[in-house]
Amino acid sequence: MHRTAPAPSALRPAAACLASAALLALAACGASDTEPPAAPAGLTAQAGSATSVHVMWNAAPERDGVTGYRVFQADRLVRELPADKTMVDVTGLAPQTGYDFTVRAVDAAGNLSEAAPAARATTPAAAAEDRTAPTAPATTTGRATGPRAAWVSWSAATDDTGVTAYDVYQGGVRIHTAGPAERGTALTGLRPDTVYTFTVRARDGADNSSADGPGADVTTPPATGEGPGTAPAGFEATASPGAVTLAWTAPETGRETTEYELHVNGRPTTVIQFGAGAVPSGRAEHRLTVTEPAGTVWTLKLRARLPDGTWGSFSAERRVTLTG
Structure with missing residues (x-):
């Protein structure tokens, strides 16, 4: 049977009704969101x-x-x-x-x-022409207080005009600032099953910052229901003339770990691979040949390729100065 399709004009009223209904629904949804969020906490x-x-x-x-x-x-x-x-x-x-x-x-x-x-x-008083940075904190310690939190403490620094703040860094990024009288702070928002290396710098009233104090390694535990840690343990980096030697213990993933991604100064640089029959048991070691001039500073960390093909957590970060 041949049927005549309705004229385009015959469709318009229905389409207009549907469109109007959709707009009204959207407007209603938008209008219903009038509840403000809670005020920020911990200011x-x-x-x-x-x-x-x-x-x-x-x-x-x-x-x-x-x-x-x-x-x-x-x-x-x-x-x-x-x-x-x-x-x-x-x-x-x-x-x-x-x-x-x-x-x-x-x-x-x-x-x-x-x-x-x-x-x-x-704010403290300004010190005219103060170009002398504080000393670095001599010691830094840290411990995990949960899968997503840690406590970091440090020793006092000195400055000719007085320390005004201590800045906590992780991976070269400032993540917290504490007052001049504080010797420790709680850090939150961390990742479970992750190795962090925290350092602390002292700062004076003229914004002069000290060098980094010694690093403090903190490993957060896995969260409930998560498996064993995936970060390489005991990571070390030692500079020698024309080379840097890396050493670490493979994470327990249930299989041999044959591939690691090395990051230098925060950037992925190379993938270290161990061939069949050459996978080390216990401690692993790898020697890097370097051509950069003596005095160049590197920060290094690495992570393992897991059996599921993804990358695990990073090792602790190590800082070395290349030698000639």
């Missing part, structure tokens, strides 16, 4: 120099749908940050001045949280 403010303050807070839970943060000094907006940033240095401040800071979270619908309770910091 702290620490003077880092005579003209800067380091402000930090805890990340919002994922369920809050936070897309960013707004940092205020008194009632003045000074910085806007994406959701993955939970610290900021506020600069351009006056020496010997007290400042109050607060932070508000914003979600995808533009809802703004209440302000976190204000944190106050007072």
